[in-house]
Amino acid sequence: MYPSRFAYEAPSSLDEAIGLLHQGAGEAKVLAGGQSLVPLIKLRFASPELLVDINRLPGLDTLDVAADGSIRVGALVRHRDLERSTDLARVQPVMAAAAPLIADPIVRTRGTLVGSLCHADPQGDWAAAVTAVGGHVVAQGPGGRRTIPIADFVTGPFQNVLAYDEVAVEAVIPAPTGQVAGGFLKLERRVGDFATAGTAVALELTGDRVSRAGIALTGVGSRTIDARAAADSLIGQVLSAQAIAQAADLAAEAAQPNSDHRGSAAYKRHVIHTFVTRILTRITTTSERAA
């Protein structure tokens, strides 16, 4: 399969890239890892007139895990880099658990977290993980930089809030205030398939009580679902069997799955319930062991 014709530029500075996007007037696309965009242009689901390849821009490949636990993921940080980051594994278990589940090992060589957020596939994994940890995207355009909370960044299936001449330069995960815990579970029919259902749970604990919670679901709606009621039900709670069951019930209620070849709606809801229960139960057993 061949993409339709497009012009191609590989600028060497961010300003130049933004200028090219501006000139493109909505018909230009940013090319980063290309693991979603290249298949789309091959299938001719997308036919941009200009691809602005940002792979030669300096400074965007930085994965910065700060001493306070905040994380900055540059637009050229590959899934592979996240998968292998010992700092990430130490600081943010949700992200570390998601990284090896993204696509397949070869796609992870090229694909990027920021690109995945921009692509805004309702079955994407990173948007759920970043939603659960309360991250945001930093975008730069001709007018300067702005910070966009992940909840506002994705506006619908395959749609984001970026202006045509903005580049998403990094994703930022804020510093936690409590002890971080969490996990990411995904059901897929085989490696590389889209999620049948996936769940990200990010907690911060102060003592044995939950001081911050985020639960996000993928594959069970037309966009990433922020299961806010489920997460809020955990605030101030000890992770008792009862609290876990309530959060799992609320998360399953928040899911909006369709029945399709990957499973029935009821089945996917059941999987979400199981995943929330499993992640939260693991957190309690892990901390009991640690204590």
Added chain:
Amino acid sequence: MTSLFEEIPQAAAEGVPVRRVTISVNGQPRTADVEPRLLLAHLLRQGFKLTGTHTGCDTTNCGACTVLVDDLPVKSCTMLAVQADGHEVTTVEGLAGPSSLHPLQEGFKDEHGLQCGFCTPGMMLAAKALLAENPDPTEDEVRFGLSGNLCRCTGYQNIVKAVLAAAATMRGEA
């Protein structure tokens, strides 16, 4: 110098912009004028006549087209040839010389790691990258490392054995 290829429909008409790329392919600098939409897999196969790189699904699923770009495995059907400009590409033809076999090739031969052979080049290159990072993998690690490569003959058992055998050879144990 390699120019555009007959497989591109409406072969580059006058005035269609091309870009000159120089890529180190199996250690040798190769230059081509390519349309931006040309995929790396097609440059390798039609442009450089390195047909060991197979295009299977053409949709980023199967991994048959896997090559190494700067020593890391990449699906060459999902990378533009222009993006490889200035980079090093290794294909199955670069694993060993014409009259010798790489330990991975020996492993696939000895352990019957192929049936139809279509997925084999991609499997071997993915395995090469895996063993460079982890010279002594467990069976599970091999399976995880090759999980982006599909074998429609479902010969995974022997593929895994072949990679483990190659790993042992490369560690000097066999």
